[in-house]
Amino acid sequence: MDVSADYLKILASPVDGKPLKVEDGVLKSAGGGTQYPEIQGIPWIYSDPIAALNEWKSRTQQTLLQMQSQFYAAAHALEQNPPNLFPTTRRRLEILCNAYKHNIQATQRILSDFSISSESDLVPEYKTLSEKLPGSQRIDSYSTNLFRDWAWEGNENQKHFEQIKKVLPNNMAGKNIVVLGAGSCRLALDIHLHTNPKWTLAVDINPYLLLAAKKILEGEEIHLYDFPLAPFQIGDVCPYHECKSNTKKPENFHYLFADGMNPPFQAKSIDCVITPWFIDIVPQTLGPLTRKINNILKEDGVWINFGPLGFNSPDPTRNLCIQEIEEIMQDSGFTLEVDQIDEVPYLQTPHSGQKRTEKVYSFQAKRTKSVKSPPRFTYLPEWILNPSLPIPKSTKVEEHRFRNQVYFEVLKSINGEYSINDLELMIQQHYKMTEEQAKVALYSFFIQFYEAR
Numbered sequence: 530m531d532v533s534a535d536y537l538k539i540l541a542s543p544v545d546g547k548p549l550k551v552e553d554g555v556l557k558s559a560g561g562g563t564q565y566p567e568i569q570g571i572p573w574i575y576s577d578p579i580a581a582l583n584e585w586k587s588r589t590q591q592t593l594l595q596m597q598s599q600f601y602a603a604a605h606a607l608e609q610n611p612p613n614l615f616p617t618t619r620r621r622l623e624i625l626c627n628a629y630k631h632n633i634q635a636t637q638r639i640l641s642d643f644s645i646s647s648e649s650d651l652v653p654e655y656k657t658l659s660e661k662l663p664g665s666q667r668i669d670s671y672s673t674n675l676f677r678d679w680a681w682e683g684n685e686n687q688k689h690f691e692q693i694k695k696v697l698p699n700n701m702a703g704k705n706i707v708v709l710g711a712g713s714c715r716l717a718l719d720i721h722l723h724t725n726p727k728w729t730l731a732v733d734i735n736p737y738l739l740l741a742a743k744k745i746l747e748g749e750e751i752h753l754y755d756f757p758l759a760p761f762q763i764g765d766v767c768p769y770h771e772c773k774s775n776t777k778k779p780e781n782f783h784y785l786f787a788d789g790m791n792p793p794f795q796a797k798s799i800d801c802v803i804t805p806w807f808i809d810i811v812p813q814t815l816g817p818l819t820r821k822i823n824n825i826l827k828e829d830g831v832w833i834n835f836g837p838l839g840f841n842s843p844d845p846t847r848n849l850c851i852q853e854i855e856e857i858m859q860d861s862g863f864t865l866e867v868d869q870i871d872e873v874p875y876l877q878t879p880h881s882g883q884k885r886t887e888k889v890y891s892f893q894a895k896r897t898k899s900v901k902s903p904p905r906f907t908y909l910p911e912w913i914l915n916p917s918l919p920i921p922k923s924t925k926v927e928e929h930r931f932r933n934q935v936y937f938e939v940l941k942s943i944n945g946e947y948s949i950n951d952l953e954l955m956i957q958q959h960y961k962m963t964e965e966q967a968k969v970a971l972y973s974f975f976i977q978f979y980e981a982r
């Protein structure tokens with residue numbers, strides 16, 4: 530970590546918002562109680578940095594285990610060598626085995642700081658609750674972005690940049706930019722090179738993407754296989770990619786590991802916050818996130834958004850359309866300056882039979898009023914974080930209770946002899962169900978059971 534870097538002066542504790550200090554080359558909270566580690570020179574600023582580190586170690590392990598089980602499935606199919614294995618199927622399994630093996634090693638190398646020497650090094654889940662993230666944020670959730678950003682030919686990056694460029698402020702000289710959810714950093718870098726600000730900070734929670742981007746922008750080549758959806762030809766099954774950049778990292782382009790839902794910056798310290806493909810994938814409601822962005826922006830600061838509106842929350846109030854976003858902006862101290870809707874290609878690998886196009890909403894909103902910053906966001910609810918609180922009752926609990934009792938009974942009864950018809954009679958009598966209810970419960974259970982095999 531370059532302790533003289535300008536951006537360090539505006540960092541703040543995600544717990545109390547107080548400025549951090551650098552002591553003996555180490556970033557610490559104002560009182561010195563919390564030390565923030567650095568990973569390959571990138572500061573790691575979380576409310577509980579050790580819990581966050583353990584959480585990502587566990588996610589790294591899960592991804593590696595999944596890759597290993599994919600490798601074993603292909604290797605096992607080859608070993609079995611069934612007589613009906615066609616030559617091309619054999620070839621496909623061989624190249625898949627080779628690709629999985631290679632990717633496991635390459636991933637371990639990128640994530641060397643998150644490796645564990647044995648299963649017992651993994652910290653149990655209950656010790657990382659305060660930094661828990663949705664299951665959708667896996668190490669490899671956005672691994673294709675790495676190829677799009679740094680390997681594929683084609684102009685997808687260019688097209689994204691052309692759209693966001695239309696809503697970027699004109700003069701960023703002497704100003705700073707924070708990109709929340711920068712991923713593998715291509716768009717953040719393109720914006721930086723175009724606007725030429727004082728400095729840009731690319732923020733993400735996912736160590737795989739940020740560390741890979743760092744290596745690539747230091748001039749390294751990262752070689753990985755991709756596994757595109759719906760490949761057509763044998764050569765499309767797992768194409769080999771060389772992720773590299775012709776541009777080296779500019780000195781004033783920096784990285785930060787932090788949670789963009791609790792951005793660790795001092796109040797009124799940032800000129801421009803950018804949220805590319807971010808607002809709809811985080812579990813925080815947009816209102817509080819917008820007020821947090823308001824809080825860290827300078828008085829005349831701007832918020833730039835770019836991305837789809839793919840909100841997909843079980844809470845219907847959170848699945849917003851443009852008009853609702855405009856109302857939230859206004860309520861959170863922003864004035865909409867300019868906005869637009871465009872269609873852009875999305876992760877269109879030449880090796881897939883599928884091509885996705887996304888409608889994206891871009892805007893520039895100016896901070897015109899101060900609003901109160903909401904409390905720290907946690908993904909898990911209070912009654913899980915604080916074990917002394919009562920667990921709330923709900924109809925969901927009742928549903929789960931009934932379903933699980935039935936399933937427990939079904940599982941207990943499987944002895945290698947009973948058929949579905951036998952079990953149907955049993956649970957009908959035991960739970961006073963109609964024949965139809967018993968059939969619904971049993972078939973739904975067994976199909977799920979089969980699919981999870």
Ligand SMILES: C[S@@+](CC[C@H](N)C(=O)[O-])C[C@H]1O[C@@H](n2cnc3c(N)ncnc32)[C@H](O)[C@@H]1O
Nearest residue numbers: 710711712716733734735787788789790805806
């Ligand atoms: C859809 S990807 C977009 C990546 C990049 N902005 C782009 O345009 O290619 C979403 C990114 O947000 C990151 N992310 C998700 N939750 C985050 C959080 N709470 N704080 C910071 N980054 C987060 C993910 O790791 C991922 O890199």
